[in-house]
Every structure is written in structure tokens, then in C-alpha cells.
Amino acid sequence: MTVKASSRREGNVFPRRLNPPLPVAVKSDGVWIEDQEGKRYLDASGGAIVVNAGHGRVEIAQAVYDQILAYDYIHPTMFTTPAAESLGSALAAHAPEGIGRFYFLSGGGEAVEAAIKLARQIHLANRRPEKFRLISRWKSYHGLSLGALSAMGRTTFRTPFAPMLADAVHIPPPYCLRCSYGLTFPDCRLRCALALEETILNMGPETVSAFLAETVSGGTLAAYPPPPGYLQAIRDICDAYDVILILDEVLCGMGRTGHWFACQHDGVVPDLVTLGKGLAGGTVPLSAVGVNNAHFEAICSHGGGFVHGGTFSHHPVAAAAGLALVRILERERLVERVAEWGPALGETLSNHLSDLPWVGDVRGRGFLWGVELVNDRASNTPFPRDQQVTEKVWQALFDRGIITYKSTGLAGVDGDAIIVAPPFVMDSADFEYVARNIRTAIEQVLADQNRER
Structure with a gap:
């Protein structure tokens, strides 16, 4: 059965996110979610930092x-x-x-x-x-x-x-x-x-x-x-x-x-x-x-x-x-796996992202890592909230088939970050894939934003 994408103008569900229409999820397994159109998403945040043992157990x-x-x-x-x-x-x-x-x-x-x-x-x-x-x-x-x-x-x-x-x-x-x-x-x-x-x-x-x-x-x-x-x-x-x-x-x-x-x-x-x-x-x-x-x-x-x-x-x-x-x-000793592989996840993110002028900090523990984005790294000045930097970076990643988690309001109402918190079964090849794509998404969004100024 084909279901229309959920939006505020169709169907009878009061959606969590009103715009734009959401894709329809139909299948998940391990670290992957698949939508109705056959597109696959690497779930690098376990949804809302929920999925720890992997999907489809x-x-x-x-x-x-x-x-x-x-x-x-x-x-x-x-x-x-x-x-x-x-x-x-x-x-x-x-x-x-x-x-x-x-x-x-x-x-x-x-x-x-x-x-x-x-x-x-x-x-x-x-x-x-x-x-x-x-x-x-x-x-x-x-x-x-x-x-x-x-x-x-x-x-x-x-x-x-x-x-x-x-x-x-x-x-x-x-x-x-x-x-x-x-x-x-x-x-x-x-x-x-x-x-x-x-x-x-x-x-x-x-x-x-x-x-x-x-x-x-x-x-x-x-x-x-x-x-x-x-x-x-x-x-x-x-x-x-x-x-x-x-x-x-x-x-x-x-x-x-x-x-x-x-x-x-x-x-x-x-x-x-x-x-x-x-x-x-x-x-x-x-x-x-x-x-x-x-x-x-x-x-x-x-x-x-x-x-x-x-x-x-x-x-x-x-x-x-x-x-x-x-x-x-x-x-499966998955908690021990997080303890063993967590530093590698953090190191991979740091290696790919820390030199970007908009990355103020990469921090975390285990399989829970945050990447904070700043307008000026020397002073940690945040982007104004109305620029919606987190949302734009998140969407750029989602369009690429990678799911992260949004974090905003770190500095008053301003402040932007994304969170990487994958299921505990994610492997090191996925770490690299996620980190590379985060870098590309940040460069894409913030380079475009700088050109618009």
C-alpha cells in the first residue's frame, strides 16, 4: 500500500514537523532506514538518540x-x-x-x-x-x-x-x-x-x-x-x-x-x-x-x-x-563495544571536522558526540538563531541519506550543533562515511550562506 507523505495539508495526522512533507518510512534494519521510494538512510543518531542495539531486532x-x-x-x-x-x-x-x-x-x-x-x-x-x-x-x-x-x-x-x-x-x-x-x-x-x-x-x-x-x-x-x-x-x-x-x-x-x-x-x-x-x-x-x-x-x-x-x-x-x-x-557485549569504539568515533569526527572555521568544538563520550557550529571560532560567537544553521546542515545531511540529531539554543536562544549518536552496531567504515558527509554538508551550507551575505 502506498501512503502519501505526511504534511499539514494532507491526511489526518497532526505531524510533529509541519513542513515540508515527510518521507514515509517502510523498513529498517541494523543502522539503516528505508523509505517508500526505496531511498536508504544511515541512522547516525538512532532517531532521537534512542536506537542502541540496532533496528529490526x-x-x-x-x-x-x-x-x-x-x-x-x-x-x-x-x-x-x-x-x-x-x-x-x-x-x-x-x-x-x-x-x-x-x-x-x-x-x-x-x-x-x-x-x-x-x-x-x-x-x-x-x-x-x-x-x-x-x-x-x-x-x-x-x-x-x-x-x-x-x-x-x-x-x-x-x-x-x-x-x-x-x-x-x-x-x-x-x-x-x-x-x-x-x-x-x-x-x-x-x-x-x-x-x-x-x-x-x-x-x-x-x-x-x-x-x-x-x-x-x-x-x-x-x-x-x-x-x-x-x-x-x-x-x-x-x-x-x-x-x-x-x-x-x-x-x-x-x-x-x-x-x-x-x-x-x-x-x-x-x-x-x-x-x-x-x-x-x-x-x-x-x-x-x-x-x-x-x-x-x-x-x-x-x-x-x-x-x-x-x-x-x-x-x-x-x-x-x-x-x-x-x-x-x-x-553481544555492546556496551563494552561502545567503550572500545567510542574514542575512534570521536577521533574520526575531530579529524574530519576540527579544521573547519565554523566548527567550534567536537566533544562527547562513547557513542554520543556533538559538533558545535560557530560564526567565529576565536570568540565562539554563535550564529543568530534566525539563520537556522543547524536545520540547514541537518537537511543537507538528510538529503544525502544520513540522519543526525539537531541541537540548538546553546548560547541563549542562539547556538547550533548536530549530534552523532549511532546504534551500537555501527562500524568504523560508517564512522568515516558519516564524518566525510558532515564536512561536505557544513561546507555546502555555510559557504552558500557566506555568498548570500
Whole structure:
């Protein structure tokens, strides 16, 4: 059956992207997606940094099929299921020490909101009802529902809904390329981490419930890892003031950085950690909140349980998909593969791109890399947002059959980058192919733009 390309003028779908009409995907396998016209696309970003084990995994399809035939919808207040129990145990086996319980939901934003609520309830269980306020960071991405959006620090997404957002306090991110304090690492003595302590003291430590941060900055700061010592400093500050540390690993978790959990690079254990995206390899919606055992026991002792829920939480079919994904990562040692090949991916991108006058930085970890584009490299001056540089480079790549991920708003509302975050099965020949084409697309777009001035 032939389907018309989705656009705002045809069909009955309200599309995510209104213009231009989108091609119709019909098949995917490994690192490739094919559209209705037979054109093939190399998926160098795993969609929205979701596909980790590769497209078209028969094992996951079989697990979902078997689960639906055994039993499909089971409400989690009435039954538990082997699928959910087994997935929880499988994740706990790879989690930082002490993270032993997992609450399953559908999307990353859901998991973030659940974590924010859970932090509050942990304080209630421990008889600290005065602790309710949330601190997060500018240039963060935590989801688009109102609770997650309140915590998020991406300006353009927040502004239309500002009157509707809850009160969350934001501090600068660990973004050394554009340090909010005009300092240089390591002479800065981690001023961006010390901002957390300063903010807690200004707010009143007795009122602060939690600090929420991406372990590795994702879609808004284009795969920017924190400098050495940052996460440990954050952990120490949270401990000093009895603040729950929530690490958002919806994007950077599940092996993406070369560890099962990105915080394992720094040896830091959060109180709560959110997972999503790659948790089921993109096959079905699935997310989770990982919870420290001590906090779980506090909730249990409080008597009322966690005052939260969802029709599709702890869904057995989604859990079956997630468990199958974990077993693939284990059996094929794909997380170890990311750790081994990640530096080569970064080196390939740097070798092909770092000499371009518009490339301000190539940074990342594992199979998560960002290429930041600047108008002037000496000063890191960004392109004005109305020039739509990211969108033009992305489209030039897409037209060539290469899928990357867009990142904008790195410097106020300005700032441009693309993200390369392929499935873990991508090989070194594909690294070269992607890097060469990114270079060609950047040269094409920005040379044309310079000629138009």
C-alpha cells in the first residue's frame, strides 16, 4: 500500500514537523532506514538518540509477541509480572551500587516527573515536610510535560508556557566552552558546581528537596560531558544539605557512553536516576526511575506507598521488550563495544571536522558526540538563531541519506550543533562515511550562506 507523505495539508495526522512533507518510512534494519521510494538512510543518531542495539531486532519482536499471547495488559496495583520483575533485576545487576529498585513508566518526561515527586515524598517519609523546592540547570532537557518543562532549562521551549510553569530554580551548567563565569577549567575550581551550594544556601537548605541534572548534557548542549570532579562535587554538596540528587540519564544511559549508567564514569551514585529512550531500544515506549534502596525502604515504612501511578506503568509487554534489549546488550557485549569504539568515533569526527572555521568544538563520550557550529571560532560567537544553521546542515545531511540529531539554543536562544549518536552496531567504515558527509554538508551550507551575505 502506498501512503502519501505526511504534511499539514494532507491526511489526518497532526505531524510533529509541519513542513515540508515527510518521507514515509517502510523498513529498517541494523543502522539503516528505508523509505517508500526505496531511498536508504544511515541512522547516525538512532532517531532521537534512542536506537542502541540496532533496528529490526528479531529477539525483541519475539519477546513482545510471546508476552502479548501470554497476557497483555495487567494492572500493576493488581498483579506483578515476571517481565517487570526480571527487568528490574536485570537493571539492578548493572546499576551503581545501592540502586536496587526500578519504577517503570512510558516516557522520559514521565520518569523525570515521577522522580521529582518521589524526592518530595522521600522527605515527607523522613519527616522533613519543609523540603519541597527543586533546583535544576539552564540548558538542560528533561521533557515537555509541564512538570518536566518547569525543570528544563531550554529557553525556546519554556517561553510559550512560562505562566504555567512551577517554580524551579536554575543554575549554570558545566559548559566550559562558554563558562557562565568567564573562567577556565581547572583554574575555575568548579565554580559551576559551587553555584549549587550557593543557591541552596540562598534558598534556605531546609526548603530544598532535590537537584536534577543530566549526567552528560544531551540535546541542548550537544553531548557536553561534565569536567572531571564536577559530579563528585555535586554529590558532596547534596549530601551536606540533605538534598536528593536526581541524575537524568534518559538520553545518556543504557550504554550510550560506554557504561551501563553514565554516572559510572565518575564513580558517583545518585539517589534517583531516570532512564528511557534506549531502555527498550526504541521498540516500545518504556522509561524507569531507579531508586536507592534506602529511599525505597523509607517510602515503604511511611505506610502509604508512593502516591503516583499511570495506566501503562509497569506494562508487561514493554518490560518484555526492555528485558530482551538488556539481554542483547549483555550477550553481544555492546556496551563494552561502545567503550572500545567510542574514542575512534570521536577521533574520526575531530579529524574530519576540527579544521573547519565554523566548527567550534567536537566533544562527547562513547557513542554520543556533538559538533558545535560557530560564526567565529576565536570568540565562539554563535550564529543568530534566525539563520537556522543547524536545520540547514541537518537537511543537507538528510538529503544525502544520513540522519543526525539537531541541537540548538546553546548560547541563549542562539547556538547550533548536530549530534552523532549511532546504534551500537555501527562500524568504523560508517564512522568515516558519516564524518566525510558532515564536512561536505557544513561546507555546502555555510559557504552558500557566506555568498548570500
